[in-house]
Amino acid sequence: VITMRDLKRHYSMGEETVKALDGVDLEFLKNDYAAIMGPSGSGKSTLMNIIGCLDTPTSGTYILNGQNVAEMDDDELARVRNREIGFVFQTFNLLPRINCLRNVELPLIYAGVNPREREERATEALNRVGLGDRITHKPTELSGGQIQRVAIARALINNPSIILADEPTGNLDTATSQDIMEIFSDLSKAGNTIILITHEEDIALYTRRIIRLRDGRIESDKKQ
Amino acid sequence: VITMRDLKRHYSMGEETVKALDGVDLEFLKNDYAAIMGPSGSGKSTLMNIIGCLDTPTSGTYILNGQNVAEMDDDELARVRNREIGFVFQTFNLLPRINCLRNVELPLIYAGVNPREREERATEALNRVGLGDRITHKPTELSGGQIQRVAIARALINNPSIILADEPTGNLDTATSQDIMEIFSDLSKAGNTIILITHEEDIALYTRRIIRLRDGRIESDKKQ
Ligand SMILES: Nc1ncnc2c1ncn2[C@@H]1O[C@H](COP(=O)(O)OP(=O)(O)OP(=O)(O)O)[C@@H](O)[C@H]1O
Numbered sequence A, B: 001v002i003t004m005r006d007l008k009r010h011y012s013m014g015e016e017t018v019k020a021l022d023g024v025d026l027e028f029l030k031n032d033y034a035a036i037m038g039p040s041g042s043g044k045s046t047l048m049n050i051i052g053c054l055d056t057p058t059s060g061t062y063i064l065n066g067q068n069v070a071e072m073d074d075d076e077l078a079r080v081r082n083r084e085i086g087f088v089f090q091t092f093n094l095l096p097r098i099n100c101l102r103n104v105e106l107p108l109i110y111a112g113v114n115p116r117e118r119e120e121r122a123t124e125a126l127n128r129v130g131l132g133d134r135i136t137h138k139p140t141e142l143s144g145g146q147i148q149r150v151a152i153a154r155a156l157i158n159n160p161s162i163i164l165a166d167e168p169t170g171n172l173d174t175a176t177s178q179d180i181m182e183i184f185s186d187l188s189k190a191g192n193t194i195i196l197i198t199h200e201e202d203i204a205l206y207t208r209r210i211i212r213l214r215d216g217r218i219e220s221d222k223k224q
């Protein structure tokens, strides 16, 4: 469902070029469940942003569901981002001035879902990540791990077929992390494609494949 | 050096009261090296913000270096925050429009250090966390773990005697986390007071005392 050939992402900073990705070849099948690991700065989030159609490569090819992403127009890209891909960001990116129920409803508003169904589904999603009693809180009125869970609920609310999560348990204690990983495992059993970035080996053990990056390239790619 | 008696921090949200801290008794000695652990939402960051004089308790006493913090005036509080305490925030809080060298220099600017010494010390601090080649990058041009390391460098630059770090390795791979924990271990050997929040048991093992919170109260407090 995802094919990437010789993908590069370079940033030119004055005289220097930062090679965030430096030639990545990667394929994901429809029901893949993979963890991306690697040192800080090795290119994991950059790779994830390209997969999620939030960034474009400097060179190389990215084919998503049979279509070359470089040739998609803005409408097609918007549809992919809103309907087919759910993204949990490393820095959460919630809207600070609305409460977490509204934050989780946002993708449903873009999808044209009616208000009553929106509220029901968003409430259920927040209950599922253990935040049923924080629905009216704004992000500034939540703990770090609670903000992270709102971001997860928001990413999953549209039932996207591809789920990309960048350090989804980075701020969570062990017990809460296990709850979140069970949600991902259920989604994987339901047939979705799941790609996680994590620096914790315990979290990577939940997945079926571990891809390790180093200096913008793939160092290893093993099924487990 | 730190004494807290029956500390409470309540938030009133309409009809409900959120009891973020619900009666905490805690003491830290001058050279303590402690980890604070506990479930997401159990009050760790709230406790840390009160210790760091960034938030005031709803009730209870907090005595820092022999002084009752509730009785300090604004100048004394500012001096404590800028000179005596170094804070690594769970959400980093870097200024996005200046590069990371300038971000690390900020506490030195407030301390009135001259420009050339500022630049030398900030450069050295960034080298020590492995970011010598990222000095001109702004936070938006850094990876999550790199942003985290800039926040750490900034917190340590004034040589504060009390270091408070909220999930300092949350976005770091194992090798980089070890580098950071070595910096904290050196600072502990140099006589500083260090209090870390972490959800990772491996990180807590570097410290000499583990305090576990649950529902705004201390569940256990053990030397190790
Ligand atoms: N401004 C606020 N208004 C209302 N409730 C708040 C506010 N800030 C925090 N809370 C609540 O206080 C509780 C404790 O928050 P705190 O940030 O201290 O938790 P934490 O232990 O650091 O959690 P985490 O591990 O997720 O970072 C949480 O349940 C949170 O929802």
Ligand SMILES: Nc1ncnc2c1ncn2[C@@H]1O[C@H](COP(=O)(O)OP(=O)(O)OP(=O)(O)O)[C@@H](O)[C@H]1O
Pocket: A011, A013, A018, A019, A020, A038, A039, A040, A041, A042, A043, A044, A045, A046, A047, A090, B134, B137, B140, B141, B142, B143, B144, B145, B146, B171, B172, B173
């Ligand atoms: N806008 C940018 N301009 C210049 N360099 C950038 C930019 N964004 C990222 N980089 C650099 O690209 C490299 C890869 O960044 P990326 O965020 O993908 O790393 P990462 O593997 O996710 O790291 P972490 O584990 O710390 O989150 C880093 O060295 C970073 O400094």
Ligand SMILES: [Mg+2]
Pocket: A044, A045, A046, A090, A166, B143, B144, B145
């Ligand atoms: Mg990253």
Ligand SMILES: [Mg+2]
Pocket: A143, A144, A145, B044, B045, B046, B090, B166
């Ligand atoms: Mg916290």
